């Protein structure tokens with residue numbers, strides 16, 4: 001837009017100098033020239049606006065196209081695309097969506113072309129009319145040869161500048177429409193207000209975390225996920241959270257990290273509402289590995305150091321973390337050890353198994369010196385031996401910290417000091433493994449369902 005604006009200015013200055021000459025001879029010629037390009041300009045602007053509206057209307061379709069393209073071209077999706085033979089199906093969907101876009105654009109382009117051509121003829125007629133007029137004046141010897149030569153050049157130049165001015169102007173107007181969208185986007189405010197959150201979390205932690213009647217409903221969902229949930233997590237203990245799929249375990253973690261805010265109720269850290277704490281400082285104290293952790297196509301070093309990126313060059317710390325998460329041997333076995341490139345996106349990268357990636361991801365939590373450690377299904381992809389070792393190390397580590405892990409494996413869950421059972425948005429049971437197995441309830445049922453298949 002800025003470049004166009006510069007050109008526009010340049011053209012206007014050039015037009016003005018020629019216009020001055022034309023006006024001296026005949027102001028009407030200038031008026032005719034301007035009027036002749038005006039309709040074409042109005043038509044252009046009108047169609048630019050329609051084009052913008054079409055782009056808006058087609059945005060969801062274009063996003064679908066992007067997604068199909070992504071599905072068809074990523075390494076992560078390649079296995080299923082091939083095994084389920086989805087190429088033709090996806091291609092069909094892609095064609096359908098892109099044909100829709102092409103058709104609508106073609107219709108618009110045809111109309112633009114017809115109207116544009118019509119008014120271009122009008123402009124040309126006026127332009128040559130002006131030439132005819134001065135040619136006639138020269139023929140009738142009302143005009144000197146010098147004036148005639150000047151006027152021929154001036155009319156040609158002025159007409160060219162005028163057309164360019166209108167073209168530049170409409171392109172600026174066109175882009176300004178999209179600029180409006182950008183401004184709207186910049187005006188978006190985050191739905192969580194962090195401005196009055198300034199307190200620093202206590203170090204060391206005195207008590208722990210308390211959920212007080214916390215309810216939570218995702219925006220757009222009909223039913224609340226958490227319903228007046230209350231429980232406490234005391235420091236120095238290892239808690240396990242169990243519950244069936246979709247009960248809201250991960251949601252609880254998101255609330256603790258203030259990725260969302262409770263719809264009602266409070267979450268307290270050492271007696272103070274989470275809302276009071278500076279969010280960056282709070283997140284420093286929370287080391288969380290989500291169940292859908294990211295496999296970075298970066299070096300092994302970076303894959304671990306994302307847990308605390310300020311320690312990227314702290315080799316000793318990185319090795320120690322890899323040791324705790326059972327990734328030590330894996331990293332040591334790489335030809336380039338910590339600096340081994342991972343993933344297949346870049347040259348020289350090696351791909352890992354699901355469990356190997358998970359060990360690396362776990363190391364992130366150990367690298368981070370946070371007081372609250374949360375592992376959401378940290379061992380789902382680990383083999384039983386690795387899982388056992390990970391939890392041995394987890395136990396050593398957490399004496400002055402608060403640890404919460406979420407797992408569907410009772411071999412893991414039973415090692416917790418305290419187990420919370422989440423059901424229908426509430427904590428329905430709480431206790432040690434032994435207490436809960438002997439109590440009549442959901443935990444005993446879930447445990448029995450898993451244990452029976454091992455007998």
Ligand SMILES: Nc1ncnc2c1ncn2[C@@H]1O[C@H](COP(=O)(O)OP(=O)(O)OP(=O)(O)O)[C@@H](O)[C@H]1O
Pocket residue numbers: 218219221225243244245246247248249250251252291
């Ligand atoms: N971003 C979201 N927007 C809307 N609804 C969501 C969102 N994330 C989760 N949900 C819904 O909230 C409910 C709880 O999801 P959550 O991920 O917390 O379950 P979970 O207990 O961790 O399950 P799992 O054992 O499968 O990991 C689910 O019914 C899910 O549909």
Ligand SMILES: [Mg+2]
Pocket residue numbers: 249250251291376
């Ligand atoms: Mg979950």
